[in-house]
Amino acid sequence: MAPHYITGEVFPPHDHNGGMTPPEHVTEKARLRSVLRSNRAGLDPIERHEQSHAMAGMVAEYVSGLLGSSGGSATGHAVVTAYLGVDPEPDTAPLLARLHALGVDVVLPVCEPQYRLSWTVWTPGVALQRSVRAPVDEPVGPRRTFEELSGVRLILVPALGVDRSGQRIGQGGGYYDRFLARHPRNRADAVPRIGMVYRSEVLPEGAIPAEPHDQPLDAVMTADGLIRLRTDDLPV
Numbered sequence: 678m679a680p681h682y683i684t685g686e687v688f689p690p691h692d693h694n695g696g697m698t699p700p701e702h703v704t705e706k707a708r709l710r711s712v713l714r715s716n717r718a719g720l721d722p723i724e725r726h727e728q729s730h731a732m733a734g735m736v737a738e739y740v741s742g743l744l745g746s747s748g749g750s751a752t753g754h755a756v757v758t759a760y761l762g763v764d765p766e767p768d769t770a771p772l773l774a775r776l777h778a779l780g781v782d783v784v785l786p787v788c789e790p791q792y793r794l795s796w797t798v799w800t801p802g803v804a805l806q807r808s809v810r811a812p813v814d815e816p817v818g819p820r821r822t823f824e825e826l827s828g829v830r831l832i833l834v835p836a837l838g839v840d841r842s843g844q845r846i847g848q849g850g851g852y853y854d855r856f857l858a859r860h861p862r863n864r865a866d867a868v869p870r871i872g873m874v875y876r877s878e879v880l881p882e883g884a885i886p887a888e889p890h891d892q893p894l895d896a897v898m899t900a901d902g903l904i905r906l907r908t909d910d911l912p913v
C-alpha cells in the first residue's frame with residue numbers, strides 16, 4: 678500500500694519506496710493532526726457547546742469594533758468569510774446568526790477542484806448541500822471567487838490547532854493555505870485572518886511544524902477572547 682502523506686496512516690519504516698518517504702515534519706504534522714482530532718472528538722459536548730457560544734459572542738464583539746472604527750466599509754457593506762463548523766468543530770451556527778444580525782454579509786467556503794475555495798452567501802435558512810469534496814455542508818447559491826467579493830473585513834479560518842507563533846494546522850486538504858497564499862498579509866489592504874479553536878487547541882510556540890506553504894494567522898479566537906499571535910504588520 679502506498680504511503681498516504683496527508684493522513685500518515687501507512688508509512689514504511691525505511692525508504693524502500695523510490696524516495697517516497699515523507700520528510701519528518703510531514704509525518705509529525707500528520708501525527709499532530711491525528712492527536713488533535715481525537716482530543717477534539719473527546720471534548721465534552723456540553724463544553725464544546727458552551728465554548729462555541731462564547732466564541733460567537735467574542736467574534737461578534739470584535740466585528741462590532743471593526744465596523745465601529747470605520748463606520749462600515751466604504752462601499753456600505755462589510756463581508757466576513759466564515760465557515761460552517763461540522764461536529765466536533767466549534768459550532769459556528771450561533772456565530773453566523775450573530776454576524777447576520779450585525780448586518781454583515783456572511784460568505785462560506787465551497788470546495789472546488791484542485792483544492793480551491795469559492796464563496797457563497799449564507800443567510801438564515803439558506804439551503805445547504807453536502808460537498809462532494811469534503812465532509813462539510815455548503816450553502817446553495819451563486820459562487821464567487823474571493824476577488825469578486827468586495828468589502829471583506831475579516832477572514833475566519835477553521836483549524837484543528839494554532840500555535841503561539843501563528844502556525845495553523847487544518848484538516849489537511851490545504852484549501853486555506855492555497856487561498857491565503859494569494860492574499861498576502863503584509864499588504865496595506867490585508868484582511869485579518871483569525872483562526873477559531875477550543876481553548877485547549879492554542880498550542881505553545883513551535884508546536885506546529887512549519888512548512889513553506891503554511892500561511893500564518895494573525896490571531897486566534899477562543900471562548901476567552903482574541904489572542905494576537907504575531908507582532909509584525911498586524912492588521913488585527
Ligand SMILES: Nc1nc2c(c(=O)[nH]1)N(C=O)[C@@H](CNc1ccc(C(=O)N[C@@H](CCC(=O)O)C(=O)O)cc1)CN2
Nearest residue numbers: 684760761762763786811812813835847848850852853
Ligand atoms: N467546517 C469546515 N469547512 C471547511 C473546512 C474546514 O476545515 N472546516 N476546510 C478547510 O480546509 C475546507 C474543507 N476541507 C476539509 C477537508 C477534510 C475534512 C475532514 O474532516 N476530513 C476527514 C479526514 C480525512 C483524512 O484523514 O484523510 C475527517 O476528519 O473525517 C474536512 C474539511 C473548506 N470548508
Ligand SMILES: Nc1ncnc2c1ncn2[C@@H]1O[C@H](COP(=O)(O)OP(=O)(O)OP(=O)(O)O)[C@@H](O)[C@H]1O
Nearest residue numbers: 845846847848849850851852853854855858890891
Ligand atoms: N499554496 C499551495 N500550493 C500548492 N500546494 C499547497 C499549497 N498550500 C498547501 N498545499 C498542499 O496541500 C496539502 C495539505 O497542506 P496542509 O497539511 O498544510 O493542510 P491544512 O492547512 O492542514 O489544510 P486546510 O487548509 O485544508 O485546513 C499539502 O500536500 C501541501 O503541500
